[in-house]
């Protein structure tokens with residue numbers, strides 16, 4: 293092994309850069325790094341992503357401006373050499389392709405139209421994500437961004453509006469102001485109705501001017517209320533589609549209210565678009581720790597063997613927000629927390645968590661496995677669900693309004709702002725394991741996490757030393773999606789000293805301590821994927837059907853029977869019923885234990 297540290301090899305690629313390859317981590321040689329790469333205009337990030345996708349190895353990544361490969365086969369010199377050769381060969385091939393494509397790129401362009409540009413989501417998430425991609429050099433050389441909505445605005449007014457929400461990365465502020473100026477110059481606005489062919493034809497004309505005869509690729513982001521999705525898709529596809537490149541449409545949730553309306557929406561969209569043009573977004577799939585779930589499971593030997601009913605007692609998916617529906621009450625009242633969070637975000641995470649190993653990292657292979665999980669789920673029993681609604685609460689002289697105090701919410705509304713549910717997957721791996729979900733607004737904290745509680749140690753020699761509550765002494769793996777992203781494992785440990793006392797401590801991977809890079813927002817990843825045609829993190833129509841098939845009967849029953857929610861004070865931990873539900877399934881919520 294030691295000799296490898298001196299064996300630095302170098303290779304010139306046909307597309308014109310050279311890369312050095314050497315071990316960088318001292319004697320353990322766990323990492324190999326391309327140290328002196330000179331990219332000559334090639335985008336290293338893109339090369340890396342291509343390598344990961346092609347080889348299925350997520351162990352090759354960017355670090356400190358270099359491409360780094362973490363080898364998990366460090367035992368022998370030959371395996372390191374094998375890894376080196378693989379990386380060099382694939383990168384060489386990909387670099388040549390990128391070179392060829394970048395020649396072609398001069399002939400092609402991407403036009404991104406944000407439909408509903410005057411709205412909350414566009415301002416808060418979409419434009420900032422597009423800027424971050426621009427800053428990172430991830431957008432193609434030729435691109436144009438158009439805002440489209442009914443509000444009257446000039447290009448300059450759109451730029452002023454957008455500029456207020458653009459931010460620089462904490463770790464990358466260099467030239468940020470200049471980059472913002474450059475970015476804003478690429479943003480334009482067109483005012484139009486969502487159901488007007490004429491107005492979309494005008495947009496098409498403007499897009500063509502910017503495209504200047506290049507091959508045009510067009511991405512429409514529908515950031516509008518769902519009742520106008522189909523009108524907008526119809527007009528965009530018939531009057532503003534690309535004639536010589538691709539046309540893709542990102543659709544925001546909600547995708548219907550139940551199985552019937554969702555199927556009707558899919559049918560209507562498919563009148564104008566093929567399935568592979570539809571990118572149904574669930575922004576939780578773009579969150580860093582959700583992406584990491586598969587890495588954690590499938591690239592660590594220590595987890596996958598434990599990932600079943602044999603060792604896992606229960607799994608919890610917990611979402612909480614410390615604010616109410618203020619400002620979005622009109623939308624929310626028509627949906628409620630089950631549709632807003634559980635049927636999509638939490639269920640998607642559950643599917644990723646519970647799926648079998650996919651054949652590859654290809655989008656269809658992953659989505660095939662997710663859909664199998666969803667179709668194996670047991671119908672949810674209404675008695676396995678608790679619903680709640682927040683009421684006004686005064687603390688320290690500050691009064692927070694109740695849900696129905698919002699003027700946009702109908703008086704006497706029974707819409708749940710909180711729900712907890714016990715779900716089961718009737719397959720060989722998960723038979724009998726409760727998957728608990730809990731989601732609520734106006735709670736005491738804002739967080740999203742996955743908690744995996746393992747079984748008790750059989751015949752535990754240390755039972756006497758761990759206290760009477762066995763649940764408190766079992767291992768728990770926590771994946772904190774937000775805030776303060778972290779993965780930690782609660783283990784039992786001997787308290788140092790002459791006695792024999794155990795406590796529970798955390799093996800803790802806190803992202804902010806381990807990685808200096810700012811974590812990209814979910815919308816950045818998803819927008820980049822849509823531009824690149826990568827569908828892995830978007831919802832396929834059969835996944836959507838299966839998700840609705842699971843929740844529709846429950847929602848119908850709750851709504852038809854006008855079930856009264858359990859009221860909880862704004863800023864509290866939610867209804868006590870959630871604890872009874874968990875107890876019924878012999879579970880304690882992990883987020884309420886003393887050593888969370």
Ligand SMILES: NC(=O)C1=CN([C@@H]2O[C@H](COP(=O)(O)OP(=O)(O)OC[C@H]3O[C@@H](n4cnc5c(N)ncnc54)[C@H](OP(=O)(O)O)[C@@H]3O)[C@@H](O)[C@H]2O)C=CC1
Pocket residue numbers: 408409410411412413414441442443486514515516517518520544545546
């Ligand atoms: N905001 C958020 O945090 C999230 C939003 N979403 C989804 O994203 C989409 C956009 O959300 P958001 O930006 O909050 O929505 P908004 O309510 O802000 O609507 C976006 C734009 O659509 C136009 N619009 C609004 N209501 C109507 C109407 N009744 N008829 C025609 N046009 C209308 C308005 O533009 P103009 O009047 O200028 O035409 C508005 O600026 C929705 O589908 C939402 O469910 C999903 C997750 C989170």
Ligand SMILES: O=C1O[C@H](COP(=O)(O)O)[C@@H](O)[C@H](O)[C@H]1O
Pocket residue numbers: 575613632740
């Ligand atoms: O989709 C939605 O998500 C947000 C929460 O997203 P986050 O990324 O801030 O955690 C939620 O507030 C909203 O009600 C819902 O529609």
